[in-house]
Amino acid sequence: MSHPPLLSLEALAIRVGGFQAVTQLDLEVAPGETVAVVGESGSGKSVSALGALGLLPPGSEVSGRRHFAGEDLARLTARQWNALRGGRIGFVFQEPMTSLNPLHTVGKQLRESLRLHQGLRGERATRRCRQLLEQVRLPRVEELLAARPHQLSGGQRQRVMIAMAIANDPQLLIADEPTTALDVTVQQEILALLGELRREHGMGILLISHDLNLVRRHADRVVVMHRGQVIESGPTARVFDAPAADYTRALIDATPAGTAPAPPANAPTLLAARRLGVEFLRPKPLLRPRPPAFVALAPLSLNLRQGETLGLVGESGSGKSTLAAALIRLLPAQGEIEFDGERLDRLKGNALRRRRPQFQIVFQDPYGSLSPRMPVADIISEGLRFHHPELDEATLTTRVAEALAEVHLPADCAQRYPHEFSGGQRQRIAIARALILKPRLLVLDEPTSALDRSVQKQLIELLRQVQARHGISYLFISHDLAVVRAMAHQILVLKEGQVVESGECAQVLGAPTSDYTRALIAAAALD
Amino acid sequence: MNNVIPPVHAEASRQRRSRLSPIARRRLQIFRASRRAHVSLWLFTLLFVVSLGAELIANDKPLVMQYQGHWYVPLLVDYPETEFGGFLPTTTDYRDPFVRQQIERNGWALWPPVPFSYQTLDRDIQGPVPSPPSLRHWLGTDDQGRDVFARVLYGFRLSVAFALALTVGSIVLGVLIGGVQGYYGGKVDLLGQRLIEIWSGLPVLFLLIILASLVEPNVWWLLGIMLLFSWLGLVDIVRAEFLRARNLEYVRAARALGLPSRLIMWRHVLPNAMVATLTFIPFLFTGAITTLTALDFLGFGLPPGSPSLGELVAQGKNNLQAPWLGITAFLSLSAMLSLLVFIGEGLRDAFDPRHIVVTATPGAITDSPDRADSARALP
Numbered sequence: 001m002s003h004p005p006l007l008s009l010e011a012l013a014i015r016v017g018g019f020q021a022v023t024q025l026d027l028e029v030a031p032g033e034t035v036a037v038v039g040e041s042g043s044g045k046s047v048s049a050l051g052a053l054g055l056l057p058p059g060s061e062v063s064g065r066r067h068f069a070g071e072d073l074a075r076l077t078a079r080q081w082n083a084l085r086g087g088r089i090g091f092v093f094q095e096p097m098t099s100l101n102p103l104h105t106v107g108k109q110l111r112e113s114l115r116l117h118q119g120l121r122g123e124r125a126t127r128r129c130r131q132l133l134e135q136v137r138l139p140r141v142e143e144l145l146a147a148r149p150h151q152l153s154g155g156q157r158q159r160v161m162i163a164m165a166i167a168n169d170p171q172l173l174i175a176d177e178p179t180t181a182l183d184v185t186v187q188q189e190i191l192a193l194l195g196e197l198r199r200e201h202g203m204g205i206l207l208i209s210h211d212l213n214l215v216r217r218h219a220d221r222v223v224v225m226h227r228g229q230v231i232e233s234g235p236t237a238r239v240f241d242a243p244a245a246d247y248t249r250a251l252i253d254a255t256p257a258g259t260a261p262a263p264p265a266n267a268p269t270l271l272a273a274r275r276l277g278v279e280f281l282r283p284k285p286l287l288r289p290r291p292p293a294f295v296a297l298a299p300l301s302l303n304l305r306q307g308e309t310l311g312l313v314g315e316s317g318s319g320k321s322t323l324a325a326a327l328i329r330l331l332p333a334q335g336e337i338e339f340d341g342e343r344l345d346r347l348k349g350n351a352l353r354r355r356r357p358q359f360q361i362v363f364q365d366p367y368g369s370l371s372p373r374m375p376v377a378d379i380i381s382e383g384l385r386f387h388h389p390e391l392d393e394a395t396l397t398t399r400v401a402e403a404l405a406e407v408h409l410p411a412d413c414a415q416r417y418p419h420e421f422s423g424g425q426r427q428r429i430a431i432a433r434a435l436i437l438k439p440r441l442l443v444l445d446e447p448t449s450a451l452d453r454s455v456q457k458q459l460i461e462l463l464r465q466v467q468a469r470h471g472i473s474y475l476f477i478s479h480d481l482a483v484v485r486a487m488a489h490q491i492l493v494l495k496e497g498q499v500v501e502s503g504e505c506a507q508v509l510g511a512p513t514s515d516y517t518r519a520l521i522a523a524a525a526l527d
Numbered sequence: 528m529n530n531v532i533p534p535v536h537a538e539a540s541r542q543r544r545s546r547l548s549p550i551a552r553r554r555l556q557i558f559r560a561s562r563r564a565h566v567s568l569w570l571f572t573l574l575f576v577v578s579l580g581a582e583l584i585a586n587d588k589p590l591v592m593q594y595q596g597h598w599y600v601p602l603l604v605d606y607p608e609t610e611f612g613g614f615l616p617t618t619t620d621y622r623d624p625f626v627r628q629q630i631e632r633n634g635w636a637l638w639p640p641v642p643f644s645y646q647t648l649d650r651d652i653q654g655p656v657p658s659p660p661s662l663r664h665w666l667g668t669d670d671q672g673r674d675v676f677a678r679v680l681y682g683f684r685l686s687v688a689f690a691l692a693l694t695v696g697s698i699v700l701g702v703l704i705g706g707v708q709g710y711y712g713g714k715v716d717l718l719g720q721r722l723i724e725i726w727s728g729l730p731v732l733f734l735l736i737i738l739a740s741l742v743e744p745n746v747w748w749l750l751g752i753m754l755l756f757s758w759l760g761l762v763d764i765v766r767a768e769f770l771r772a773r774n775l776e777y778v779r780a781a782r783a784l785g786l787p788s789r790l791i792m793w794r795h796v797l798p799n800a801m802v803a804t805l806t807f808i809p810f811l812f813t814g815a816i817t818t819l820t821a822l823d824f825l826g827f828g829l830p831p832g833s834p835s836l837g838e839l840v841a842q843g844k845n846n847l848q849a850p851w852l853g854i855t856a857f858l859s860l861s862a863m864l865s866l867l868v869f870i871g872e873g874l875r876d877a878f879d880p881r882h883i884v885v886t887a888t889p890g891a892i893t894d895s896p897d898r899a900d901s902a903r904a905l906p
Contacts, residue, residue: 328783330779353785354785355785356784356785357784357785361779363776363780365776368776371777371794382784383785386790433784
């Protein structure tokens with residue numbers, strides 16, 4: 001490196017409370033360079049950045065040497081810190097909704113930062129705000145300045161955050177998972193924008209991410225962290241092409257591969273939907289006619305055979321979860337649903353409840369889908385207990401143990417509570433809860449998107465095993481084409497409630513006919 | 528690495544033994560950390576337990592006695608006066624000088640520390656009533672010559688018991704109605720809310736006063752009438768919790784399992800609403816006590832002669848020359864209500880997720896069970 005480093009951390013160690021969050025982190029960011037810190041959740045990557053800049057809660061200890069542009073960060077006073085952060089160092093956080101104040105307009109929040117750090121006021125501040133929003137490629141700048149955060153989309157909010165971060169021409173931009181909360185196509189745009197800004201302003205960027213795919217494309221150098229320790233660091237190309245550490249290799253290999261086992265050729269149809277649509281009525285204003293209903297899902301038809309997986313692909317708001325909920329009658333819908341030769345949409349009350357064990361669902365958020373107040377055994381056996389009241393305790397215990405074994409969890413998990421498990425383990429518990437009822441259809445609503453890559457891979461393998469063993473049909477919902485490709489036989493691409501494309505998985509991904517599918521494929525960087 | 532389950536460490540096993548979820552333990556910890564609430568809870572419990580045994584402390588009959596070699600338990604059994612050499616087969620008045628004399632001659636009697644019950648008229652007082660505090664009457668007597676200490680003791684018990692019954696009743700009704708509205712939502716909710724708005728417009732106090740002129744008001748009547756209205760405050764809270772919780776993923780998962788609504792509401796949704804309900808209890812409680820006191824003060828409450836703090840307040844107002852009445856009423860009421868408010872504050876803090884545990888040792892924060900969650904928040 002010819003330039004002196006902007007940020008340099010040597011032997012950084014952080015203890016949060018009694019817990020050693022980071023040990024021995026060495027890191028340098030030069031001007032105009034993007035350095036990525038990669039790791040799975042809990043690896044200490046965010047804590048490192050926050051700790052180096054004195055943003056951790058009281059009670060944490062930071063040791064080691066840290067310099068910013070030659071200044072020793074350990075010696076700064078509170079006043080100096082404030083001038084540095086938000087001035088010469090900009091931040092972009094993961095969740096743009098919570099990082100922006102919902103009560104103030106975008107313009108006001110931007111101006112506040114300009115006033116505090118540069119003393120800009122009045123017309124000059126407004127002009128600078130406009131200029132900044134144009135820099136982050138936001139349309140209709142005037143309207144946006146007067147808008148409040150909830151009126152913007154996720155991508156727009158993240159752009160506003162970036163505008164705020166670069167408002168004072170920072171030398172270093174710290175981007176902590178800047179795109180995790182966004183749709184894949186938007187992710188690419190945001191990172192491309194960061195890259196442009198870096199080149200224009202000669203900023204250094206410290207990019208913190210769990211997404212190797214992004215890092216590979218957008219970073220110059222990579223630091224791989226695992227459980228608070230640096231596993232490997234070096235230029236991006238070298239780390240990805242010839243990883244030195246096993247852990248790095250495992251991370252890179254964790255992209256789900258392979259395809260699902262083919263179902264028997266003449267498998268009967270299990271689930272069929274005809275002209276299935278979902279509309280939400282809008283509230284009727286007083287004295288005026290009711291506005292047209294919001295079409296969450298335009299009428300569509302689909303067909304799922306026994307032992308087959310249908311992948312539902314789309315970004316947020318595309319109606320894929322709505323479709324899944326409508327298919328298993330968790331949402332009222334119009335149209336016909338036929339399950340195993342029976343009209344599901346005509347069933348009601350008890351009759352419907354008795355069929356429910358045959359079609360189960362696994363939700364996205366493994367933290368939200370298990371009741372925190374029940375031990376695992378009760379969670380798993382709850383459905384069985386209700387549908388088969390004739391079973392005695394011993395049988396139930398055996399069945400729970402079998403279900404746990406099926407998802408590769410040890411039997412002694414049964415007496416523990418959900419909070420004692422990691423995200424991947426909780427998702428297995430949720431799958432066990434569904435499998436114990438011996439369903440014929442399993443709806444998987446983004447089952448892997450809250451999980452780390454390596455855990456995702458294991459879960460996908462588990463799901464394939466279960467399908468091969470029991471011949472269950474899956475309705476697999478995901479925004480991640482890499483995961484869908486590894487799971488699905490058929491694919492249905494949704495956008496804003498409309499079917500964009502459908503067909504055999506390999507065919508759709510190999511020769512997409514719509515631009516939208518092509519954009520999704522490009523964003524997922526399928527090789 | 529996902530398959531590696533961390534060994535059950537000491538904390539986890541301790542937890543399982545105590546059968547408390549980490550969040551419940553955190554709440555307990557916060558509640559205990561607030562000294563005022565903790566002490567108030569113990570003090571209030573102690574006072575209530577003591578007042579439950581009011582008959583053992585202040586009574587106009589002996590606890591046990593021996594008469595001519597036989598044992599008697601006047602506290603529990605009514606004996607006719609003829610047993611002790613009297614002439615009439617009526618219940619013995621142990622304060623009667625003749626009966627006392629008989630007992631002293633033929634045996635002995637163990638009296639409670641305060642030999643007056645709440646409605647005992649002390650006819651042996653020298654001077655006018657209300658008489659000031661003395662060794663005989665610790666807090667003096669009221670304008671009918673009844674011992675004020677005994678009346679406060681019994682009155683406290685009645686107030687608390689009344690408030691307890693009203694609170695339990697309100698919770699059952701409020702949770703039931705709020706829960707049904709929140710869980711089903713839509714038309715049920717809309718209709719229910721409108722009905723409740725109309726219902727809550729009715730003037731409770733006037734209804735009670737009108738009732739007092741129609742029937743002989745007793746504790747049960749009052750309880751019933753007040754119960755008709757006291758659940759209203761709880762409905763909004765419970766309804767909001769149910770509305771929120773019915774879309775939680777584990778509630779949707781339970782619905783997908785095919786469980787019936789009553790089971791889902793009971794097992795999965797209700798525990799969420801219990802937090803809000805528990806926080807509300809102390810306010811229901813104090814509200815019930817003040818309403819009862821106010822009614823008694825106005826003379827529309829409990830039947831005459833009942834031990835009532837409200838009646839004592841009224842006496843204090845009517846007998847300004849006897850300040851011990853007003854002062855006693857004021858102190859006992861304010862002490863009781865303050866204790867309840869302190870407990871309520873502690874509960875509210877304990878259930879407030881934003882409350883930060885402040886402990887003496889700095890490391891203790893990370894030992895709190897929220898560590899798993901905060902670790903998750905950092906990607």
